[in-house]
Amino acid sequence: MALSNYMLKNAHFLSIRVSETLQYPYFILPNTPKEVIFSLNPIKALRDLRNEISQYYKGLPIEFFGIDNTKLSLGSSVLDSIADPLYIKIGEDKTFVLYNLDVNQLYLTPSQRILVQQYEKEKNLIREEAEVIGTFNYYILKELNDISSNMITSETFGLIVKNAILKYGTQVLQQIQTLEAQLELLKSNHAFEIDAHKEATKKAEIYSNKVIKRWYYVIVLQFLGVQYGTYRLYSWDIMEPFTCMTAMADISFGYLVWLMCGKKGFGIEGLKKYLFDKKYNKLMRKKKLNPDEVAHIIRIMESLKTRIKNL
Secondary structure: OOOOHHHHHHEEEEEOEOOOOOOOOEEEOOOOOOOOEEEOOOOOEHHHHHHHHHOOOOOOOEEEEOOOOOEOOOOOEHHHHOOOOEEEEEOOOEEEEEEOOOOOOOOOOHHHHHHHHHHHHHOOOOHHHHHHHHHHHHHHHHHHHOOOHHHOOHHHHHHHHHHHHHHHHHHHHHHHHHHHHHHHHHHHHOHHHHHHHHHHHHHHHHHHHHHHHHHHHHHHHHHHHHHHHHHHHOOHHHHHHHHHHHHHHHHHHHHHHHHHOOOOOOOHHHHHHHHHHHHHHHHHHHOOOOHHHHHHHHHHHHHHHHHHHHO
16 A cells, blocks of 8 residues: 555645535645535546646546555546545646545555445444444455355364454554655645744744733732732722723723724633634745645644644
8 A cells, every 4th residue: 555656746735615605515626726625426437636636737647556666547436536635647747636634534445445334334333343343344344255165164164263363453554654655745845834833833822922921011010019009008999090991991802902902801821822823823924925825724634643643
């Protein structure tokens, strides 16, 4: 299941997205005019997707490959093809990896996937459990089908189980290597965006903490000033109007901040998040980057790291 060097060195990461305004998931190919949206209608085949893409890459052959580097049939369902990362090769020098962020399924063969889906449905297992049990049993059943029933002994079955464990472990190792390669590919393709994200995150964190601390100091000084004016410098008769005006100013300012925060949670964390997001977005736009696009890249990275960790 190892990927070819060509695929790894030349592939460009794309992610499958969803939108409330669109009926089906979609992806966007770079270098197409006005960022053309390619819809992933589940009833379509790869042939339909190829025909749509070929309108913008005229004269170039378009091929689809699976995670195991095997060429996919054009009659294959789009829905089945994107369960694992789908490689789209356009011409000789363009390769794209279509990555489904919302699918946590392991990179299974079609036969393994059918068995996993059967276990998930009939045994009422969660997907992760069905993947492990289904894939492991797939290797056992495959061995049993090749042996006559009257030749199966306890010793033979023990060897079959050991062999299944070995094959399953090898497949998991290959999956980890594939995911790690994809993670490195993503980092390489988006090094500028990732570095900008780290820098902006650090600066936005410092900025939001600084503003929160300043507001805290203002509140403390306000409290101490009222106490000093009431009990040391003047009296309550003189300080009362100032206290009322200060209280009204605090309430008005708090209400204004609540409106600025989108009428959401008005705690310290909510306020800090508002300040952080505002500063972060400003810094990203200075570098001519779309904060939402960068956030999407970071989500894919975190998803890959999580999958590697869970294998």
